[in-house]
Amino acid sequence: MEYPQESFNATTFAPDSFWARRRQVVRSQTLRHQLQMLKETGRYDAFKLKWHPSYSDPCAVWPVPNHLFWDSDVAKWIEGACYLLMDYPDEEIDAAIRELVGMIQSAQQPDGYLNIHYTVVEPEKRFTNLRDMHELYNAGHLVEAALAHRLLYKNDELLRPILKYVALLAATFGNQEGQKAGYPGHPEIELALLRLYKVTRDPEHLHLARFFLEERGNPSGGKERRHYYDVEAEARGERKNEVPESYPAPRSYWYQQAHVPITQQQTIEGHAVRAMYLLTSVADLVRISEPSSDVANKFLPALHRLWGNMIEKKAYVTGGIGAMKKWEGFGIDYFLPHGTDEGGCYAETCAAIGVMMLAERLLQIELSSHYADILELCLYNAVLTGMSLDGKGFTYVNQLASSEEDLSQRYEWFKCACCPPNVTRTLGCLGGYVWSWKVDNETRKATVNVHLYTSATLRFQVADSRVEITQKTQWPWHGDVSFLVNIDGPPVNLDLRLRIPGWASTWEVIPQPSQPDLRDGYLYLPSDWIQQHLEFRLSCPMRPRVVRPHPLTMQPVAYVTRGPIVYCVEDVDNSWENDHFKVGCHIPQGEEESRS
Amino acid sequence: MEYPQESFNATTFAPDSFWARRRQVVRSQTLRHQLQMLKETGRYDAFKLKWHPSYSDPCAVWPVPNHLFWDSDVAKWIEGACYLLMDYPDEEIDAAIRELVGMIQSAQQPDGYLNIHYTVVEPEKRFTNLRDMHELYNAGHLVEAALAHRLLYKNDELLRPILKYVALLAATFGNQEGQKAGYPGHPEIELALLRLYKVTRDPEHLHLARFFLEERGNPSGGKERRHYYDVEAEARGERKNEVPESYPAPRSYWYQQAHVPITQQQTIEGHAVRAMYLLTSVADLVRISEPSSDVANKFLPALHRLWGNMIEKKAYVTGGIGAMKKWEGFGIDYFLPHGTDEGGCYAETCAAIGVMMLAERLLQIELSSHYADILELCLYNAVLTGMSLDGKGFTYVNQLASSEEDLSQRYEWFKCACCPPNVTRTLGCLGGYVWSWKVDNETRKATVNVHLYTSATLRFQVADSRVEITQKTQWPWHGDVSFLVNIDGPPVNLDLRLRIPGWASTWEVIPQPSQPDLRDGYLYLPSDWIQQHLEFRLSCPMRPRVVRPHPLTMQPVAYVTRGPIVYCVEDVDNSWENDHFKVGCHIPQGEEESRS
DSSP, X not given: OOOHHHHGGGEEEOTTSHHHHHHHHIIIIIHHHHHHHHHHHTOTTGGGXXXXXXXGSOOXXXXXXXGGGHHHHHXXXXXXXXXXXXXXOOHHHHHHHHXXXXXXXXXXXXXXXXXXXXXXXXXXXXXXXTTTSOHHHHHXXXXXXXXXXXXXXXXXXXXXXXXXXXXXXXXXXXXXXXXXXXXXXXXOHHHHHHHHHHXXXXXXXXHHHHHHHHXXXXXXXXXXXXXXXXXXXXXXXXXXXXXXTTOSSTTOGGGGTOSSOGGGOOSOOSBHHHHHHHHHHHHHHHHHSOXXXXXXXXXXXXXXXXXXXXXXXXXXXXXXXXXXXXXXXXXXXTOOOSSGGGTOOOOOHHXXXXXXXXXXXXXXXXXXXXXXXHHHXXXXXXIGGGBOTTSOOBOSSOOSSOBTTBOXXXXXXXXXXXXXXXXXXXXXXXXXXXXXXXXXXXXXXXEEEEOSOSSEEEEEEETTEEEEEEEEEOTTSOOEEEEEEEEESSOOEEEEEEEOOXXXXXXXXXXXXXXXXXETTEEEEOHHHHHXXXXXXXXXXXXXXXXXXXXXXXXXXXXXXXXXXXOOOOOTTOTTOSSOOTTTTSOOHHHHHHHO | OOOHHHHGGGEEEOTTSHHHHHHHHIIIIIHHHHHHHHHHHTTTTGGGOOOOGGGGSOOSBTTBOGXXXXXXHHHHHHHHHHHHHHHSOOHHHHHHHHHHHHHHHHHOOTTSOXXXXXXXXOGGGTTSOTTTSOHHHHHHHHHHHHHHHHHHHOXXXXXXXXXXXXXXXXXXXXXXXXXXXXXXXXXXXXXXXXXXHHHHOXXXXXXXXXXXHHHXXXXXXXXXXXXXXXXXXXXXXXXXXXXXXXXXXXXXXXGGTOSSOGGGOOSOOSBHHHHHHHHHHHHHHHHHSOTTSHHHHHHHXXXXXXXXXXXXXXXOTTSOBOOBTTTTBOOSTTOOOSSGGGTOOOOOHHHHHHHHHHHHHHHHHSOOHHHHHHHHHHIIXXXXXXXXXXXXXXXXXXXXXXXXXXOOOOBSOOSSOOHHHHHHHHHHTTHHHHEEEEEETTTTXXXXXXXXXXXXXXXXXXXXXXXXXXXXXXTTSOOEEEEEEEXXXXXXXXXXXXXXXXXXXXXXXXXXXXXXXXXXXXXXXXXXXXXXXXEEEEEXXXXXXXXXXXXXXXOOOOEXXXXXXXXOOXXXXXXXXXXXXXXXXXXXXXXXXXXX
């Protein structure tokens, strides 16, 4: 199971677990709430290709029309809904998915093209502004929605039109005569194509993803031997100082991580979500390439370098990334103010989801608790915080300090509504982040890497045996985790690897292995030990810790953390705060009581 | 004597004083060096109106041609040279001034127009881009040069053509039919017109300055009832997102302090030099208006508010202002990083000169040592530091922390060379900042406010008596100042007011006045006391102090200060540093020895 978006299905959260309860809220409240938002704002019906009055609104962020992301909002909701309906059938949601799929099918143009804006508003301008216009980003989310839809419905009703669209993209983009040597301003299609390739094994899908990644930032690309965004801008008649509002200066292509080829990028720059989606696809391409292949040799050092720069110098204590509001992204090294009144702490929810996605891909390349620690940090402190307890309020910006002028508040929806359905789909397939595993049916061997702790059961088949691994814990409030392994059928060689969190100053496994084998922060429990200890316990005592930011951040503050959680100090008397940041940062009331 | 640019002439620095020695370097080295730079770069001959190859160079900061400031570079050098030649005749400099004046005369167009760029390069585009193009800024500096020239040469050879140009401006700009309701993107003409008005008493000059100040930022100006910069941009065919490189976003008119009328501006924003020049003229307009006039009532609160915001929340410990490189100006409150690697510390030399100019005007409105303290702070720590000991190296940016990537270095000249001649002219008329005074010949009364301490003599006439006030001190190294008053002729009622610096935790006057009268940081010594004590001494012991920035700046640093000086810690082994920041920050070797 190579992608959490597929593998989540093998995990069942215990009904009283922290995450089962959050996912239950998403299923019962969030999906409905977001469906209502899609309907109220016009997104739901947009694939009917009728004019919507808002299409004439001035751009909030020039040159990007406000409705440009509508395709992706719908797609991400479908994707999340499909994940959640695997566990919880729901007639109303099911009916909406079916209706949306029908509308998407009917919106497809004869040649396969499938995009709301460029069919209804500017049909003559298809693919003339890859830099700004999110066409390929929307396409990527449609691909991901189609893959999720196929998983739930086990049919190709959505995948079929999407494959036709992808075929058009593959014909349009590339280095061949008559093709455009361009690549998306907002990455997403790349990671979607790689997921698609896993299903289709169509070399065209792999080829197109790789083209986008290798061509990106080429200073002498295409026939003209120039930067594609320059060529494209000139063809549009754009003037040299006509600058997208997210750019601090003309040709700030680092905003899109396209200032130089990816392999030459020394520091992580620009729009944080784009950077994460891009590097997720780079990591995935490396993952499926031979370890010493050209692809791995050139991209892996860049991945290490950019991840390292980000985590060491451009990430908040919560795992949030991207201080700068103007370009929703990274500032200079160590520029990590806490609030708008200090210069910004944008830390977009989607960016933290992107860190989780990237960390998960990197864990597949090299099993190191460093990646899983960051993944868990983001999950509790920068992603979960993006949704309110009732599942109907969302953050986009996640300042660490609220100010009167710019309150930390949750909203029911956004004009650019990327974050809310992104949280939905992330929690939808959360089980896939808990553990990863490999099975060799011939040798009857299986290896399970446990990345996150929560009460849940993983079930998979090894040849004719059924393996069941159950963990029970009150994580993130208690650091004790009981494991129970059950193999139904002939014996299986089951290796287990348990992540030992970086914050755990002490830990133990009971019964104690005679020679604990700890590598890169994972405790390797070999199959013979497991066979003798089908029940065992991991204990990582959670002691409150005071953490300080790097001195070069110039932040004279201290954070109180315990286990994976960074605590938030807030005043219940804040008159404006109806929705205290309890989850993730605060211990929900019920939990706190159960602990005392 | 209402302006330091005139009154300086009444002050003679003692030859061994700190400032006489600095001014001697400027006279003997800087004037020549800068003249050479003017010649080498093409500026000297530019008023000949021949094409210069650099006129075709691409803009360093779009849309501003690199040579656009050449008029002002020449004008500021003339201004500074004229001040210095009052004390030190110099044939070579004198000849250059005469030649330049001749060239300026000959460059004037029949209608009075006088600008290099818009005569040679784009003659058809006069006054079509007040927002960006520095036409009126250049005009203002020509006015100031002409006033300085008149002071030295006692003729109108430069003033005559300039008055003709000003007449053209007065006809062009205003709210009458057929006039342009515009105002300069870079203020300067306003303060120059007010200085000019003092000389000419031509109501048109006052009227034009006032129009520029009152119209600025009007959202519904002119016939079109819209913001002038919008109207003008549209007329040029500029597109909505064609953005000057200094703007972070379209229509960032706060860059020019033109986002709303001055009276409505709540915080100090945008380009720091523009803000200072603008407020200097506002203060001067208030100064010459009746205390309860409309002008005073509306502008004085804005002055207090903007000065307060700047000094409390947007100024460095040195008096430097403007952290943001992109717009050479103010960031958000308390955003005061020390170096480029922390987000910037632009602190342009000209901006600190602007603070001095503004503080001096404010002192004329209300005598408070707060203004003089800031004036002195800037002079030693943010202006004097802008020139090397040898008078031939200059800073433009004044970071408080040097980094390998962006060294703190002095340069012999700049493409945009505003700072070097600005230091020249400031030191040229420095005597005018030392004290201000008023004379009433009828009542034989004079009042002298002593703002700065240095070894110098002030001489002026009261009716038929000659007043001479001499101070002797080793300031800024020693806090003792001896005063000697000498009145040659019939008695004069002389009131003296001595600034008691804010940093002076103790101070005394010897002999001690029986009831010291301290008001707003000035010690009032009445004429009867002076009559009895023609010799007295002020002592302000200079104790080293450790100063910390406001906690909200998030700067975990401490500064060592003593007297008016903020000390600089630097490594003499820095291989790149040939010109250690000795003056102002460091004690020059000779001085240090003389103290021990």
